[in-house]
Amino acid sequence: xxxxxxxxxxxxxxxxxxxxxxxxxxxxxxxxxxxxxxxxxxxxxxxxxxxxxxxxxxxxxxxxxxxxxxxxxxxxxxxxxxxxxxxxxxxxxxxxxxxxxxxxxxxxxxxxxxxxxxxxxxxxxxxxxxxxxxxxxxxxxxxxxxxxxxxxxxxxxxxxxxxxxxxxxxxxxxxxxxxxxxxxxxxxxxxxxxxxxxxxxxxxxxxxxxxxxxxxxxxxxxxxxxxxxxxxxxxxxxxxxxxxxxxxxxxxxxxxxxxxxxxxxxxxxxxxxxxxxxxxxxxxxxxxxxxxxxxxxxxxxxxxxxxxxxxxxxxxxxxxxxxxxxxxxxxxxxxxxxxxxxxxxxxxxxxxxxxxxxxxxxxxxxxxxxxxxxxxxxxxxxxxxxxxxxxxxxxxxxxxxxxxxxxxxxxxxxxxxxxxxxxxxxxxxxxxxxxxxxxxx
Numbered sequence: 001x002x003x004x005x006x007x008x009x010x011x012x013x014x015x016x017x018x019x020x021x022x023x024x025x026x027x028x029x030x031x032x033x034x035x036x037x038x039x040x041x042x043x044x045x046x047x048x049x050x051x052x053x054x055x056x057x058x059x060x061x062x063x064x065x066x067x068x069x070x071x072x073x074x075x076x077x078x079x080x081x082x083x084x085x086x087x088x089x090x091x092x093x094x095x096x097x098x099x100x101x102x103x104x105x106x107x108x109x110x111x112x113x114x115x116x117x118x119x120x121x122x123x124x125x126x127x128x129x130x131x132x133x134x135x136x137x138x139x140x141x142x143x144x145x146x147x148x149x150x151x152x153x154x155x156x157x158x159x160x161x162x163x164x165x166x167x168x169x170x171x172x173x174x175x176x177x178x179x180x181x182x183x184x185x186x187x188x189x190x191x192x193x194x195x196x197x198x199x200x201x202x203x204x205x206x207x208x209x210x211x212x213x214x215x216x217x218x219x220x221x222x223x224x225x226x227x228x229x230x231x232x233x234x235x236x237x238x239x240x241x242x243x244x245x246x247x248x249x250x251x252x253x254x255x256x257x258x259x260x261x262x263x264x265x266x267x268x269x270x271x272x273x274x275x276x277x278x279x280x281x282x283x284x285x286x287x288x289x290x291x292x293x294x295x296x297x298x299x300x301x302x303x304x305x306x307x308x309x310x311x312x313x314x315x316x317x318x319x320x321x322x323x324x325x326x327x328x329x330x331x332x333x334x335x336x337x338x339x340x341x342x343x344x345x346x347x348x349x350x351x352x353x354x355x356x357x358x359x360x361x362x363x364x365x366x367x368x369x370x371x372x373x374x375x376x377x378x379x380x381x382x383x384x385x386x387x388x389x390x391x392x393x394x395x396x397x398x399x400x401x402x403x404x405x406x407x408x409x410x411x412x413x414x415x416x417x418x419x420x421x422x423x424x425x426x427x428x429x430x431x432x433x434x435x436x437x438x439x440x441x
Contacts, residue, residue, distance in 0.1 A: 017084060017085050017086075020077070020084040020085065021083060021084060024077050024078075024082045024084060028077075028078055028079050028080050028082060028123065029078055029155075031077055031078075031084065032078065032155060032283075033281050033282050033283040033284075034281070034326065034329035034330045034332075034333050035281040035283060035284050035326065035329050036155040036156075036281075036283050036284075037155070037329065037333050038329045038332060038333070039153070039154040039155045040078065040127075040153055040154075040155040041336070041348075042348045042384060042385055043115075043117065043120055043153075043348075043385070044153070044154035044155070044382065044383065044384045044385075045115060045116040045119060045151060045152065045153060045154055045382065045383050046151070046152055046153075046154045046157055046158070046159075046162070046380070046381065046382045046383075047112075047113055047116065047149060047150065047151045047152075047379070047380070047381055047382075047402075048149065048150045048162050048166075048378070048379070048380050049108075049109040049112060049113075049147060049148065049149040049150070049378075049379045049380075050147070050148060050371075050374050050375065050376070050377070050378040050379065051105070051142070051144040051146070051147055051148075051374070051375045052132075052144070052145060052146045052147070052148050052373045052374045052375060053139060053143055053144070053145055053373035053374075053375065054145060054146055054372070054373040054374075055134050055135075055138065055139075055145040055146055056099060056132035056134055056146045056148065057099065058094070058097065058099055061097045061099060061130060061131075061132055062090070062093040062094075062097060064130065064148075064370070065088070065093055065096070065097060065130050066087060066088070066093070067168075067369065067370050068130075068150070068165060068370070069087065069088065070087075071164070071165055071168070071169065071170050071171050071172070071370065072156075072157065072161055072165060072170075072171040072172065073085050073172055074156050074157075074171075074172070074173065074283075075126060075127075075128055075152070075156055075157075076088070076126070078126075078127045078153065078155060078156060079123060079124060079125060079126055079127055080123045080124045081124050082126075088126065092125065092126065095125055096125055096126055096128065096129050096130065097129070097130050097131070098129070098130075098131040098132075099131070099132050099134060100131070100132075100133050100134070101133075101134050101135075101136050102133045102134070102135060102136070103135070103136055104135065104140065105133070105135065105140065105144055105147055108133065108147050109147065109149070109220055109379050110218060110219055110220055112131075112133075112147070112149055113218035113220070113379075113381065113402075113404075114218065114383075115216065115383050116129070116151045116383065119151060119152070119153055120153070127152060127153035127155065127156055128150065128151060128152035128153065128156060128157070129150075129151045129152075130148070130149070130150050130151075131148075131149045131151075132146045132147065132148050132149070133146060133147040133149075134146045142375075143375065144375065145373075148374070154382060154384075157171075158284055158285065158286050159270075159286065159359065159361025159362060159380060159391070159393075160272060160285045160286070160361070160362050162361065162364065162380050163361060163362035163363060163364050163365075165370055165371075166364045166365065166366055166367075166370070166371050166374075166378065167365060167366070167367040167368060167370075167371075168367055168368025168369055168370035168371060169368075173282075173283050173284075173285075175282050177279070177280035177281065177282050183279040183319060183323060187279075187319065187320060187323060188279060188323065190320070191279070191320060191323030191324045191326075191327050192323075192327045194324040194327070195323075195324045195325070195326070195327025195328040195330070195331055196327065196328075196331050198324065198328050199328050199331040199332055199335070199343075202328075202343075202347065202350060202352065203335075203342060203343045203344070203347060205350060205352075206343065206344070206346050206347040206349070206350030207343075207344050207346050207347065209350065210346035210347070210349045210350040210386075211349065211386075212349075213349060214386070214406050214407070215406065215407040215408075216383075216404070216405070216406060216407060217405060217406075217407045217410045218381075218383075218402075218403060218404055218405075219403045219405070219410055219413045220379050220381070220400060220401065220402050220403065221400065221401040221403075221413065221416060221417060222377035222379075222398045222399075222400045222401075223398065223399050223400075223401065223417065223420065224397065224398060224399075225394065225395075225396075225397060225398060225399050227420065227424070228242060228243065228399060228420075231420070231423060231424055234428050234430070235300065235303060235304065235423075235428060236304070236430055237303055237304060237306075237307035238307060238310075240310070240360055240392075241303060241306055241307035241310055242303060243360070243392050243399070243401075244267070244269070244293075244306060244310070244358050245293075245299070245302055245303035245306045245307075246303075246416050246419055246420055247356075247358065247390045247401065247416060248260075248265050248267065248293060248306075248355075248356060248358075249299055249302055249303075249419060250412055250413070250415040250416040250418075250419050251356065251388075251405075251409050251412045251413070251415075252265060252295065253412060253415075254297070258295065259408070259409060259412060260355040260356070261295060261355060262295060263294070263295055264292045264293065264294060264295065265292070265293040265295060265355050265356065266290075266291075266292055266353055266354045266355045266356075267290070267291045267292070267293060267354070267355060267356050267357070267358055268288055268289070268290055268291075268354055268356075268357045268358070269288075269289055269291060269310075269357070269358040269359065269360075270286045270287065270288050270289070270357075270358075270359045270360070271286070271287055271289065271314075271360070272285055272286060272287070272362065279319070279322075279323045279326060280322065280326070281326055281329075287322050288321065288322060288325060289313055289314070289321055290313075290321055291309055291310060291313055292309070293305075293306050293309060294309075299419065299423055300423075300426075300428065348385040348386065349385050349386040350386065351386045351387055354387070355388065356387075356388045356389070356390065357384070357387050357388065357389045357390070358389075358390055358392070359382065359389065359390070359391045359392065360391075360392045360394075361380055361391060361392065361393050361394075363394045363395065363396075364378045364380060364393055364394065364395050365395060365396055366378075376395045376396065376397050376398050377395060377397075377398035377400050378393060378395050378398075378400060379393060379400045379402055380393040380400070380402060381393075381402030381403070381404060382402075382404065383404045384404075387404075388403075388404070388405045388406060388409060389402075389403070389404040389405075390402065390403050401413075401416065
């Protein structure tokens with residue numbers, strides 16, 4: 001089947017739109033890549049929330065959704081009755097938007113963040129929702145009149161889309177792989193074999209060993225960017241490594257009893273890599289990597305070794321893991337098409353011993369009509385079954401840390417800021433390393 005990019009939708013070519021419509025009429029997720037299909041089947045969700053000086057109404061929130069769809073046309077497909085690239089009629093806008101009045105914004109955004117299972121309850125509605133909590137009596141002392149929240153299936157939006165929309169820029173994807181940059185035949189064959197083997201290994205282990213569903217929770221933090229910048233420079237590590245270390249060290253805990261591991265913390269982390277190739281997914285810009293962080297009781301030793309570990313990983317060929325994962329997604333989709341009973345519901349609760357997922361999204365800096373009146377801090381995060389996740393969202397003034405965790409980890413989230421203050425107060429001897437790149441922070 002011909003590939004249909006969201007850029008094609010935005011160009012409004014009648015023939016392409018007709019072909020896209022014919023495809024989704026046969027199957028709502030026909031235009032999804034294998035990676036999109038995987039996230040849709042897992043019921044992965046993402047969220048964006050921020051305060052605003054605007055007091056939203058049902059009409060103005062509908063206008064906001066219309067602007068979003070114009071900039072991110074992938075939001076118009078994936079559901080029964082979808083018309084790719086076309087604006088939503090009013091009854092659809094009314095169904096996916098919500099306005100509520102509140103006295104204060106105490107407890108926000110944490111009280112708002114959830115697994116967002118309601119997105120999937122009706123298969124005839126778009127796979128996203130937009131809500132606003134509006135303060136009675138107008139803006140509070142900080143100028144906040146509303147809190148706005150966007151929730152979506154992860155199959156439709158990723159962190160770079162959120163960053164682009166925040167700047168009122170097009171989030172249309174086009175074909176994201178680079179067909180001119182060929183992955184070697186050996187790498188491709190090895191990736192496919194590893195992906196096929198990993199698929200069946202995970203299906204078998206998941207259906208045998210997957211734990212029951214665990215109590216889950218969500219929590220957010222907002223930290224001033226300059227604190228992280230100054231401390232990273234003092235220690236001689238990148239800001240990204242410092243943030244990864246603060247989170248994993250705090251969640252794991254100090255002392256003999258560890259909440260994740262006494263020896264090695266298994267982590268997956270994501271990055272945007274400009275060196276695309278023909279084996280990349282055609283929709284997603286993000287690339288996933290695996291890391292193992294050796295546990296040290298001394299934080300400075302821990303963060304410096306973590307920084308070296310990340311540097312070493314990225315100096316190697318970082319395409320291999322993603323090629324294997326893409327092959328795994330393709331194999332899973334084929335198996336599921338052959339028999340709907342596989343990979344099974346238990347599969348999505350199996351994390352293969354991975355302790356945490358760390359995601360640094362591109363900077364979210366408000367600009368243009370889409371985010372007129374929006375204020376910092378800006379929160380952006382994700383949920384995936386059985387995966388402890390911390391999403392780092394940098395703005396101009398703040399970096400927010402957005403946690404989706406087993407409830408047993410939630411009390412340790414507050415220790416992140418305590419650890420930051422403790423390390424800031426240390427007399428730190430320079431490592432001698434000069435960190436040049438700012439990693440988008």
